[in-house]
Amino acid sequence: MIEEIKDTETFKEKLKNIIACIKSFCIFNSGEPTAFNKYRYRQLQVKLFLFIAVLSLIPLILVSTSSFFWLQNTLSEDFNNQLRSQLEGVKNSIESFLDVKLSALRFVASSYNQDELLNPNKIRDIYKNLNKEFEDIIDLGVINANGTMESYVGPYNLLGSNFSKQFWFNNVIVNGVYISSIYSGFRNVPHFIILIKKDLPDKGSFLIIRAAVNVKTLNAILSPIMLKQEDDAFLIDYNGIIQTPSRFHGKLLDEYKLAPPPRQNTVTLESRKEDRVPYMQGYVYIKNAPWILNAVIKSLEKRSLATISSGEILLIIFGSVFVVFIVSIRMSQILIGRIKKSDREREEALKEIEHTNKLASIGRLAAGVAHEINNPLSIISQKAGLMKDFIDMSSDMDTNKELIENLFTKDKFIELTNGITSAVDRCRTITHRLLGFARRMSVSIEELNINELIKEVLIFTEKEISRRNVQIELDFFEKLPKIKSDKGLLQQVILNIITNASDAVDDNGLIKINTYQEVENSIWISIRDDGHGISKSQIKHIFEPFFTTKGKDKGTGLGLSISYGIIKKLGGTLEVQSDVNKGTTFYINLPVEANIEI
Amino acid sequence: MICDKVLLIDDEEDFTATLAERLKLRGYDVSIAGTSDEALSSIREGIPNIIFMDLQVPGLSSSDLLSALKKAAPESRIIILTGNADETIKQKTLDQGAYDFILKPFKIKEVINRIIDACQGRHPSQTE
Numbered sequence: 001m002i003e004e005i006k007d008t009e010t011f012k013e014k015l016k017n018i019i020a021c022i023k024s025f026c027i028f029n030s031g032e033p034t035a036f037n038k039y040r041y042r043q044l045q046v047k048l049f050l051f052i053a054v055l056s057l058i059p060l061i062l063v064s065t066s067s068f069f070w071l072q073n074t075l076s077e078d079f080n081n082q083l084r085s086q087l088e089g090v091k092n093s094i095e096s097f098l099d100v101k102l103s104a105l106r107f108v109a110s111s112y113n114q115d116e117l118l119n120p121n122k123i124r125d126i127y128k129n130l131n132k133e134f135e136d137i138i139d140l141g142v143i144n145a146n147g148t149m150e151s152y153v154g155p156y157n158l159l160g161s162n163f164s165k166q167f168w169f170n171n172v173i174v175n176g177v178y179i180s181s182i183y184s185g186f187r188n189v190p191h192f193i194i195l196i197k198k199d200l201p202d203k204g205s206f207l208i209i210r211a212a213v214n215v216k217t218l219n220a221i222l223s224p225i226m227l228k229q230e231d232d233a234f235l236i237d238y239n240g241i242i243q244t245p246s247r248f249h250g251k252l253l254d255e256y257k258l259a260p261p262p263r264q265n266t267v268t269l270e271s272r273k274e275d276r277v278p279y280m281q282g283y284v285y286i287k288n289a290p291w292i293l294n295a296v297i298k299s300l301e302k303r304s305l306a307t308i309s310s311g312e313i314l315l316i317i318f319g320s321v322f323v324v325f326i327v328s329i330r331m332s333q334i335l336i337g338r339i340k341k342s343d344r345e346r347e348e349a350l351k352e353i354e355h356t357n358k359l360a361s362i363g364r365l366a367a368g369v370a371h372e373i374n375n376p377l378s379i380i381s382q383k384a385g386l387m388k389d390f391i392d393m394s395s396d397m398d399t400n401k402e403l404i405e406n407l408f409t410k411d412k413f414i415e416l417t418n419g420i421t422s423a424v425d426r427c428r429t430i431t432h433r434l435l436g437f438a439r440r441m442s443v444s445i446e447e448l449n450i451n452e453l454i455k456e457v458l459i460f461t462e463k464e465i466s467r468r469n470v471q472i473e474l475d476f477f478e479k480l481p482k483i484k485s486d487k488g489l490l491q492q493v494i495l496n497i498i499t500n501a502s503d504a505v506d507d508n509g510l511i512k513i514n515t516y517q518e519v520e521n522s523i524w525i526s527i528r529d530d531g532h533g534i535s536k537s538q539i540k541h542i543f544e545p546f547f548t549t550k551g552k553d554k555g556t557g558l559g560l561s562i563s564y565g566i567i568k569k570l571g572g573t574l575e576v577q578s579d580v581n582k583g584t585t586f587y588i589n590l591p592v593e594a595n596i597e598i
Numbered sequence: 599m600i601c602d603k604v605l606l607i608d609d610e611e612d613f614t615a616t617l618a619e620r621l622k623l624r625g626y627d628v629s630i631a632g633t634s635d636e637a638l639s640s641i642r643e644g645i646p647n648i649i650f651m652d653l654q655v656p657g658l659s660s661s662d663l664l665s666a667l668k669k670a671a672p673e674s675r676i677i678i679l680t681g682n683a684d685e686t687i688k689q690k691t692l693d694q695g696a697y698d699f700i701l702k703p704f705k706i707k708e709v710i711n712r713i714i715d716a717c718q719g720r721h722p723s724q725t726e
Contacts, residue, residue: 370682372681374703378681378702382616382620385705463654
């Protein structure tokens with residue numbers, strides 16, 4: 001009997017050893033794996049860099065493109081104006097050149113009478129005087145109303161020639177003045193003629209004063225147009241015959257490939273394309289002469305902004321892009337650095353949490369076990385103590401022997417030893433269960449019957465639940481397949497949720513635990529209580545560490561966050577559904593074959 | 599004043615029966631209650647001098663039972679008998695009006711001493 005009492009002391013020692021053992025078990029090993037590995041940081045940094053770079057480049061590209069086009073437009077507008085005013089100037093020069101010639105001939109027509117004009121000597125004098133002023137006048141002649149050249153001075157033998165069949169003859173009779181297109185004539189010298197009609201006093205009679213003009217001066221007038229190598233400026237007549245030398249569009253008196261444009265008094269500019277190369281066509285009609293001043297400007301490319309300042313533009317663009325890239329790289333590096341740092345801190349905090357939770361679990365377990373074992377120990381202690389009382393009393397001379405003998409019978413002795421044995425059995429059950437529980441704390445995958453596992457977990461909560469008269473209703477799917485998972489971790493989760501459920505319900509409350517299967521490769525456990533429920537604002541934080549709705553002395557706020565981590569680790573899901581004042585249900589979905597992230 | 603009426607409240611019948619027997623051998627008048635209701639009806643039959651009470655008794659919660667007992671038997675000294683060694687629980691029950699606190703398992707001598715102390719109105723802190 002005394003040995004039995006001593007045994008209770010050694011049992012305490014054993015218990016201490018068991019608790020020490022639990023401390024070394026892995027209850028929850030690294031719940032959250034590292035959030036980002038190196039590759040993912042790299043990927044994130046690249047994405048971030050691209051995002052910042054694109055975000056910065058878009059406005060840069062927009063602004064520079066719009067500025068470029070605006071400037072290009074302005075430049076081209078400026079060029080067009082310049083071209084227009086040059087053409088206008090040349091047109092004016094040609095017109096005044098012609099005006100001077102016409103005035104001189106009109107002066108001749110009005111200053112001299114018929115006899116003087118038809119007198120060969122006089123006409124020679126007139127020509128000489130004219131030639132002094134205008135060297136480009138080649139010859140001078142007077143044609144009568146029949147079209148016959150009656151007097152002539154000049155290098156050709158035109159005296160007596162009849163011009164009545166010439167197309168201009170009737171023209172000059174009608175209009176009084178005529179300027180011809182340029183042609184090469186008999187001696188192949190390009191020239192044009194100016195004709196002035198002089199009405200004679202006899203009614204219907206007239207004379208035509210004819211002067212041929214060399215085109216050299218005309219060519220000189222065209223030269224001031226500032227042309228680049230690709231450009232061309234020349235005169236054409238109404239028939240499209242080239243009137244002055246052209247660089248690229250044919251020889252003098254060749255036909256120009258483009259039909260003459262419609263008549264207009266002002267300069268007309270047209271943007272055209274030849275072999276996809278844009279060029280500018282400018283033309284203007286010359287007053288009093290059958291000529292069109294024509295300019296073909298193909299040096300547009302050279303005049304564009306891109307060509308003029310391509311070096312500077314490229315430098316600015318590449319400079320800006322370079323700066324954007326450098327800044328983007330630096331910014332993404334800084335941001336990723338900060339994310340890495342906060343991840344590291346989070347991981348450290350999580351490790352801290354796990355550690356705290358581990359200690360809290362061990363503490364709870366130790367207190368629970370101590371309490372469970374202290375009760376049968378005190379029975380043993382009292383039963384043994386009573387036996388000792390009897391022995392002490394029987395050896396005590398003063399005690400009523402009869403009374404002792406009545407009390408201390410063989411049956412009583414057997415009853416007491418049976419009591420001790422059954423208390424020891426209770427202790428053994430507890431310690432064996434504890435050993436089983438502890439052994440499964442280390443991470444190991446085994447075949448599990450979830451229904452059995454839940455029943456085992458319920459034994460731990462039995463005392464508290466029966467004290468508060470909480471009803472447990474089990475509805476197990478009998479054909480639930482065995483799953484491959486970690487027993488210790490699952491026990492921890494289920495214990496956690498059942499403890500929460502029993503904390504949530506009032507005395508006499510109800511907790512329903514169901515197991516069921518929807519699809520072949522996974523199983524479900526639902527734990528429903530009819531407690532106070534969780535509000536919508538609280539439910540979204542329920543799996544966050546340190547979040548608790550229990551009082552400070554009751555909950556650490558870690559149980560559900562750790563449970564969530566464990567179920568995730570076991571390849572399952574943990575969900576919650578709650579209605580205020582109706583209750584809360586936790587749903588655990590577990591794969592039949594755990595796919596564990598380690 | 600005679601101070602020998604003891605009430606044991608605990609749902610561990612095997613334990614209360616044995617302890618009661620041992621106390622009876624030492625001359626105490628012991629009654630037993632397995633639930634809160636039994637405890638309160640036992641008090642109605644006769645006020646004990648000393649009440650030994652477990653912290654987890656079917657029926658009321660420990661603090662409710664404690665205040666019910668204090669109300670029903672204000673002169674009785676209540677001593678907590680529990681296997682739970684938690685210091686905060688010990689302090690809580692003492693604050694709620696428990697006179698003393700004994701951790702299971704214990705020796706009979708300890709119980710007797712505490713009964714004597716309680717009967718003489720010596721507070722446990724004075725004896726320790």
